[in-house]
Amino acid sequence: MTNTSIASDARLSRRGIEQLDLLLLTAEALDLNGGEAMLWTSHQLGLKEQFPNRVELWKRRCHNPLRRVTRREGLNPSDAESLIRLVCAMADRLYPMLHQLLSSREPVHLSRQRWGLVAERLGDLVEERLNQRRGAVLRLLDPAQNKDTHRQLVSTLALVAGPGGVDRLRARLLDPTP
Numbered sequence: 001m002t003n004t005s006i007a008s009d010a011r012l013s014r015r016g017i018e019q020l021d022l023l024l025l026t027a028e029a030l031d032l033n034g035g036e037a038m039l040w041t042s043h044q045l046g047l048k049e050q051f052p053n054r055v056e057l058w059k060r061r062c063h064n065p066l067r068r069v070t071r072r073e074g075l076n077p078s079d080a081e082s083l084i085r086l087v088c089a090m091a092d093r094l095y096p097m098l099h100q101l102l103s104s105r106e107p108v109h110l111s112r113q114r115w116g117l118v119a120e121r122l123g124d125l126v127e128e129r130l131n132q133r134r135g136a137v138l139r140l141l142d143p144a145q146n147k148d149t150h151r152q153l154v155s156t157l158a159l160v161a162g163p164g165g166v167d168r169l170r171a172r173l174l175d176p177t178p
Helices: 003-009 014-030 034-044 054-061 077-102 108-129 135-141 143-160 165-174
Strands: none
Touching (some): 014 034, 014 108, 014 165, 034 054, 054 077, 077 165, 135 143
């Protein structure tokens, strides 16, 4: 048995599912047509059977307990693996934008403007889709607390772009430390 097959049989913890969905929300915030791009990308990855339409993709993402509408049963390991592959493929597509956001060579005013747009779009998606009665969601919406979280989400997407990204993301999501 290979490391990949062992890891793909492991169930994601609640924290791992939350992080996976937040990474998908971040990818949506960075891509103006994020929902359609995810569906197109999943079909390019050969996941059309698992995610034939937006509704099926949404159903898998609703295992996040922070969502307004959530599914109580655990996320199937094969679905989790497919979502991990999707996040990494989206990160590959968005890498030039991720690089610009994280670059220290960009002019400060331009960098602030870009991060402001990301924060606004991500905030809109969080307000629209997540349960605002949860403390973690309120922290995501609080401008004083969310800058580090946004930077961490974008950094994670940049880290999982490219070869080996699936293994890096899987290891991060399965890591029990906060």
